[in-house]
Amino acid sequence: MQSFKEKVVVVTGGASGIGRALANAFLEEGAKVVISDVEKTALDKTATELAAKGGVVRAVVTDVSKPESVDALADAVFSEFGACHVLCNNAGVSVPNNNVWDxxxxxxxxxxxxxxxxxxxxxQAFVPRMLESxxxxxxxxxxxxDGGISPLADQSVYASSKAGVSIMTECLNAQLVGQESKLRACIFYPSGGILPTGIWTTRRNRPAELAREKPAPEGAEMTFDEFMEGMKQIGVDLPVQDLDELARFALDGLHQGDFVIMIGRESMEDTLVERARKLARGECPIEHGLHA
Incomplete structure (x- = not known):
């Protein structure tokens, strides 16, 4: 897509982190942006701050895990704007690292x-309407x-979900191309370094009815700052990726029509080739996850 000026963009998980950075980047290019999130207070605050910079911003509280909530988001978008040109399915959560059996x-x-x-x-909520337009x-x-390219053993739940996202997107894009539509799908792999996002503390939004049935392992949950301090104490200096820079990179990928949007994506070839070789030899491609 050559220009986002006057285009309608929807970003889920838009109250903070990568979602907020994406919304800001689209606004800077003249798009009309609808951000959604399950956190109303944070969502309203972000919408107010983004709107103060100029441009059209709307906020719709949405729980993406509930189809009726996403349908309501689509209804709101098409009712006001009559279109959606870019859908950023960005909302995400995580749980503590653990053995699968734990x-x-x-x-x-x-x-x-x-x-x-x-x-x-x-x-399901947006694509039929986008096709109809x-x-x-x-x-x-x-x-x-972590999932789409090189899953980590200790992050089985999160990695499994993200591997599913990658495969779903491949299928979706193949279908859109095969049916000669004007829509395309792409995979965004946030990358470039450690990401200071809300994924570190998503437990704050975990519904009570889906609480863990047993306590998380001691030390399994930490904030971004706690993680970085722990790395510093053992002499590891990890690069931190600026989220606004990452968002601008993502928009560049959309302009170019890339299917895979990832900083340093050329490096994935060696990783995936080695993974394929191990699988072809009948080996597990993931390194053993060892607990202290």
Whole structure:
């Protein structure tokens, strides 16, 4: 898509982190932006701050894990603007690192409900209307290298959800191209360094009915600052990726029509080739996750 000026853009998980940065980047290019999030207070604050910079911003409280909530978001967008040109399915959550056998049913119910089914709900609510409009459009789904490219053993729940996102997006784009529509789908892999986003503390939004059935392992949950301090104490200096820079990179990828949007994506070739070789040899491609 060559220009986002006057285009209608929807960003889920838009109250903070990557979602907020994406919304800001689209606004800077003249788009009309609708941000959604499950956190009303944070959502309203972000919408006010973004609108103060100029441009059209709307906020719609949405729980992407509930199809009726995403349908209501689509109703609001098409009722006011009559179109959606870019859908950023970005909302995501995570749970503490754990052995698969120590995860709980509610861990899977919550994470898959938001990260995977939430994107399916977005596609189901928006894509039929986008197709009907006959206009050019993009569906950008936020995945993760942890799952889509090189899953980490200790992050089984999160990695599984993100692997699903990547495969779903491949299928979606193949269908859109095969049916000669004007829509395209792409995968956004946030990258470039450690990301200072709300994913570190998503437990704040975990529904009471989906609470863990047993306590999380000691030290399994930490904030971004706590993680970085822990790394510093053991002499590890990790790069931190600026989110606004990341968002601008994502928009550049959309302008170029990239299917995979990822900083340093050329490096994934060696990773995926080695993964394929191990699988072809009948080996597990993931390094053993060792607990202290």
């Amino acid at each position: 995860t709980t049913p509610n861990d899977w119910q919550w994470v898959l409900g938001v990260n995977l089914r939430g994107i399916a709900h977005g596609v 006959g206009e050019e459009g993009i569906i950008m789904n936020t995945s993760s290298g």
